[in-house]
Amino acid sequence: MGEEERSVNQSYLPSEFSVVREDDRCIRCEACVNQCPFDVHEYDAEEDEVKADESKCVSCHRCVTICPTDALTIKENELDFRENAHWSEESIKNIYKQAESGGALLSGMGNDKSMKDYFNHIVLNASQVTNPSIDPLREPMELRTHIGEKPEKLEIEKEGGERKLKTEIPPQLELDIPVMFAAMSFGSISYNAHMSIVKAAKKAGTFYNTGEGGLHEDLYEYGDNTIVQVASGRFGVHKEYLDAGKAVEIKIGQGAKPGIGGHLPGEKVSEEISETRMIPEGTDALSPAPHHDIYSIEDLRQLIYALKEATEYEKPVGVKIAAVHNSAPIATGIVRAGADYVVIDGIRGGTGAAPTAIRDNVGIPTPLATAVVDQRLREEGIRNEASLVVSGGIRSSADSIKAIALGADSVYIGTAALVALGCRLCQQCHTGKCPWGIATQDPNLTKRLNPKVGEKRISNLLRAWKLEFEEMLGGLGVNAIESLRGNREQLRGVGLNEVDLDTLGIKPAGEAW
């Protein structure tokens, strides 16, 4: 059925939002008209009035933020559907959308559904009397983290009373803060967004991930803070690219769309993107769902070692998978296949575009996946052979530290970094019209994001989290992050059932040691 045949004349979809304009405040400057990429606002010169087509509004708040006289407010459309406990407003609207388009629903960003948020049900411990809390303003507080395979034990020889290290330590990523920036490709986000993140990573002593869009030539100089990704589309992968970063990451899947490939629409493939991805301008960039050279764990092993060979065993090679039912045994297979770190991306993980049905219904929550993977690797005696990086819905220093106490070495943040740049989670990334200049390639929009300002905003975020990490560690009475890593005794569950507690490996609040 062609598009023509599918089109219906009239939409039954009510507007999602109301645009409220206080006319006596409005000075007709038309800032909102010029700033809205969704063409909501329009100036009617005849009536000297700014009007709004509310059906197009996505509640990105760009107009509200930019309005010099605070004349604008965006509200949820108060139109009430008849109350129905089963047929929610959303489910009805989704049917209208599909009935009018015939297409799979698409969304940007992560799962926004009200499924149980485990991070909110976990609390941390603190010292009282028997061990002193440590004041991070007076005492050293160490967050340094190493990502990579660790030896099982050290061999040391004595030479004339001097201890000499005999064991060779495998290559490591050294992080000053156990937070890295998750894979977001050049293409899904703008050059300016990438530049903001890269510079913040460098400043904070951590890493950002290129995503699967290759590496823009301007960013090679930040190689010491770069993880280069190799995904199923292999866009922009070549020798110099592999050599440019400090680690190589094979992407098998992501939390927002487990089992699904990627699709960067041709409209987003500008000249620069085309060069970086090594594909013709204006063509769709399709990442297949599987890697077509990886149909089994043996195949994955071959790719891991091909990449290790190509980079002369000088860099850790990691593998990223979406958190799914079988993540724990899969992770052990990945480690045995030679990966130096494993990334587990939970169901709240973000994306530039995903089928909504997949985004909201496939995968498992990050905290549960973290707990079972860490535990399984320990049970199999191979936890030292790889680091564990987790991602998917990490919003704060507290979420991060809980993930680490459950067993992660580090977290990846994506959405949190974009929010620092102004993102309002309007979930329109897939439209390419990001009003904040983040998830777009439109030069009129990307210029809204000044990478110098962006760098500061993200650096500030990491600085704030670092201070909070230090306070939380000090409060627990430890002065090194490794003493909290996997230390589930310092966590308790509130409002969780026995199975949840057991899966997370934590005790209920109220239970002592």
Added chain:
Amino acid sequence: METMESYSEKRRSSCGLAGLMNENGERMSGEKIINSISVMQERSSGLGGGFSAYGIYPDYSEQYAFHLIYENKGAKEKTEKYIGKNFDIIKDEAIPTREPKNSVSSPPILWRYFLDTKEGFSKEMAEKDFVMEKVMEINRGVEDAFVISSGKNMGIFKGVGFPRDIGRYYRLSEYEGYTWIAHGRFPTNTSGWWGGAHPFGLLDWSIAHNGEISSYGINRRALLDNGYHCALDTDSEVIAYLFDLLGRKHDLDFDTIADVLAAPFWEEIDREGKEMSLHRAIRITYGSELVNGPFAVIVGKQGKMVGLNDRIKLRPLVVGREGDMLYMASEESGIREVCHNPDRVWAPKAGEPVVGELR
């Protein structure tokens, strides 16, 4: 008198430690260590006291000396069956005690065994792994039975009560050893019970610990990955096992063990240079074995005694020397009480091990 009594009953924080060693191997009775720990009695609450002694069983120096606590006869029968399957019992007897008095009451059954492994082992490591495994299995698998020490020519004597009373109860003045370690307990995380008193032992290790281990959760998991099961409901247990893992299985010396348990700060390590160094490698490899939180420990093993503080010295430990004698105590008074003219008394720095060795 009444005021003194109420004073001594007042609960005060933390535990007391004492250790003494004759590096020339000359043996001494338990009287001295009892005096040393007793002068620090207000550091304990009467809920645990204990001693370890080395060189006390010269007649059975080649056998593993197992000290057992049994809560009931059934546990003893079960355990003996299990021991008999895996070991030849060269001798077994009740651990000699006096009538329980003062702070000591309702003692469990206390028994000791001198054992040879049934199976021959060509390697010492394999034999010790075997013994360790059996100790873990009894502690974990047999209800109401706990192996409190399992080394050769050494033993641990402990229970609920003030250290002075425990020492008297076990007739320690009748033993002669070259190293003695003592502990007075003030429990804050698990209730006072006989098996939970210090020192903790495994093979010939014994550990007396003052502190609380905030990294316990991860230390315990890392140990479990290596076959060590914590069964005694107290954080201090992990230090004993960490010494066994690092000292015996990984063959690291005390300086390196100290660098693991009380690791130097990255700032110091970075000053040594950015390239891979011993300290850098230790921190990268042994992060889960770092013992974080306040601690002072005195650790004994065959021919050795070592004292160590946490990386920022949040618990006291004082060391003294006089001739062949090495003294350690939570407070200087514990040393001065039994050594009137020490050559030297000092407080070791955070993370700096003090090692005594038989010459």
